[in-house]
Amino acid sequence: MTTQPPVRLNMANVTIGFNQEEPLIECVDLEIRAGEIVGLTGRSGIGKTTLLRTAAGLVRPLSGSVECCCTADTRAEKGAIGLIPQRLGLVQHQTVGYNVLMGALAEANLLQTALSLPSKKMREETRSVIEEVGLADKTMESVNRLSGGQQRRVAIARAMLQEPDLLLADECLGELDAETARGIIELFQHMAKDHNMAILIVDHNPVRAKTFCDRVYQLRGRRLIPFEEEQSSPALPVIGEASA
Amino acid sequence: MTNHLQITIWKLLDGWNNLQKLGSEAFPPDFTVLTERAGWTHPPCTFESDVLCSPAVVGMTQTLEIAFLSTVFGMLLSLPLAAMAASNLSPYWLSQSVRQLLAAMRVLPSLIWALIFVIVVGIGPLAGVLAMTMYTVGYLGKLQYEALEGVSKEPLEVARAMGLPRWQVARFFAIPEASNALISQALFMFEYNVRHGSVIGLVGAGGIGWYMNHYLSPFQLYDKVLALIIVMFVVVVIIDQISLSIRQRFMDGETHPQRARWRDIIPFFKIREVRN
Numbered sequence A: 001m002t003t004q005p006p007v008r009l010n011m012a013n014v015t016i017g018f019n020q021e022e023p024l025i026e027c028v029d030l031e032i033r034a035g036e037i038v039g040l041t042g043r044s045g046i047g048k049t050t051l052l053r054t055a056a057g058l059v060r061p062l063s064g065s066v067e068c069c070c071t072a073d074t075r076a077e078k079g080a081i082g083l084i085p086q087r088l089g090l091v092q093h094q095t096v097g098y099n100v101l102m103g104a105l106a107e108a109n110l111l112q113t114a115l116s117l118p119s120k121k122m123r124e125e126t127r128s129v130i131e132e133v134g135l136a137d138k139t140m141e142s143v144n145r146l147s148g149g150q151q152r153r154v155a156i157a158r159a160m161l162q163e164p165d166l167l168l169a170d171e172c173l174g175e176l177d178a179e180t181a182r183g184i185i186e187l188f189q190h191m192a193k194d195h196n197m198a199i200l201i202v203d204h205n206p207v208r209a210k211t212f213c214d215r216v217y218q219l220r221g222r223r224l225i226p227f228e229e230e231q232s233s234p235a236l237p238v239i240g241e242a243s244a
Numbered sequence B: 001m002t003n004h005l006q007i008t009i010w011k012l013l014d015g016w017n018n019l020q021k022l023g024s025e026a027f028p029p030d031f032t033v034l035t036e037r038a039g040w041t042h043p044p045c046t047f048e049s050d051v052l053c054s055p056a057v058v059g060m061t062q063t064l065e066i067a068f069l070s071t072v073f074g075m076l077l078s079l080p081l082a083a084m085a086a087s088n089l090s091p092y093w094l095s096q097s098v099r100q101l102l103a104a105m106r107v108l109p110s111l112i113w114a115l116i117f118v119i120v121v122g123i124g125p126l127a128g129v130l131a132m133t134m135y136t137v138g139y140l141g142k143l144q145y146e147a148l149e150g151v152s153k154e155p156l157e158v159a160r161a162m163g164l165p166r167w168q169v170a171r172f173f174a175i176p177e178a179s180n181a182l183i184s185q186a187l188f189m190f191e192y193n194v195r196h197g198s199v200i201g202l203v204g205a206g207g208i209g210w211y212m213n214h215y216l217s218p219f220q221l222y223d224k225v226l227a228l229i230i231v232m233f234v235v236v237v238i239i240d241q242i243s244l245s246i247r248q249r250f251m252d253g254e255t256h257p258q259r260a261r262w263r264d265i266i267p268f269f270k271i272r273e274v275r276n
Helices: A047-054 A096-104 A111-113 A122-134 A149-161 A176-196 A206-212 A239-243 B009-026 B056-087 B092-107 B110-121 B125-149 B153-161 B167-177 B177-204 B209-220 B221-256
Strands: A006-015 A027-035 A037-041 A063-068 A079-084 A164-170 A197-201 A214-219 A223-226
Touching: A006 A047, A006 A197, A006 B056, A027 A047, A027 A197, A027 A223, A027 B167, A037 A047, A037 A176, A037 A206, A047 A063, A047 A197, A079 A149, A079 B153, A096 A149, A096 B167, A111 B167, A149 A176, A164 B092, A176 A197, A176 A206, A206 A214, A206 B009, A214 B110, B009 B221, B056 B125, B056 B167, B056 B177, B056 B209, B056 B221, B092 B125, B110 B125, B110 B177, B125 B167, B125 B177, B153 B167, B167 B177, B177 B221, B209 B221
Parallel strands: A037 A197, A037 A214, A079 A164, A164 A197
Antiparallel strands: A006 A027, A006 A063, A214 A223
């Protein structure tokens, strides 16, 4: 009998929103296991980001239970949840090295953080993930000077250094050309497979999400339902087609 | 109301006469304040050069030193307080309490703080530094917490999702994000402290104001006072220009992004970079 990978996110009968009378999403049942990539699609303003923020513990669910990384009710242990927001959440005017190093903060001890002195291991790991995402020559560059695709790589490198059990990525592929998007998708696949991360990724394009996610869900009429192609709105170009 | 305040045209005319008298005594300004050695400087001047020990140079140097030290000390104290006062970084009870504390520090102008510290530590630049530091903490703290509240919420959410404690969210995400605005505010505060550093000398807290007061009371040497005012004006204009050009460099960073020099300016916040 094969043992199943551990559950990293378990949302059971969760109601999400800011107002009890008018919730954004109801009856959310979602389970994500280590090594899985789960896609989330839906039209703008339907509540995808709020669902992600609820999973991250930044928004309290109106009802139901959210268990993150084996801990009940959203308070996961330090560094267990990684978040890449839609606008990436990079610290502006700081270097690529600084931003990526922030991923190691959860592991750093009090002395290291108080004195701002990362250990040799942290610095080596930072250098290695920056190389992995292909930005070795930009380490000392300010993130403001990078292109949109490069900035996404910085945010991903930060998440790779953090090595969370659960990574929540919001619209990481939006507005990218097909080739850059493919590069980012490969990084996500690498993180899920090699680092055994569970990844919940929001993507506007359900057809594209189908190509690299293990499962894809769609938010429709306040419900989270499995995505089926015939339900979708007119399909957006698939990466392969767009680049062809 | 003018009756109650005893504002009359005759008083204004009297004032005009006094102004004419003051003008005739003040002009031409006596610039020997820049060349004559003053044996009565406080603390005593030990340089051999007469110019370096003149009231204008000693007074202006003291004013600049007081302004610099009070800006640095004020900044170091106000930054953690501003992080505690920022509503996006602290719980409601803490941010409200610290805001009230900062407001209380701003209620008294630097002149009154100077009076208090002259009583506490005696006449001299120490009272000036303490007075200006107190006012700087109150004033700069308010500017800083407003800048911190204006930072993008996304980096803070990344840090919170990671489970970092509040002080790390402020130290590694909010403060660096707002660094350009914070540096610009510190430079503005330095300019402000140079201007106000002259006033606190009038109550004995050191700086060029102390030397002005020496000439005003009891000798009424208005020509020397005018020369000191002109020296101060020239120095303030030069500092304003330097500060403005440096501040523009940081403010331009919004449209022409460049790396913040935050860590270069305050070595305390230096973080070892990851070099290739």
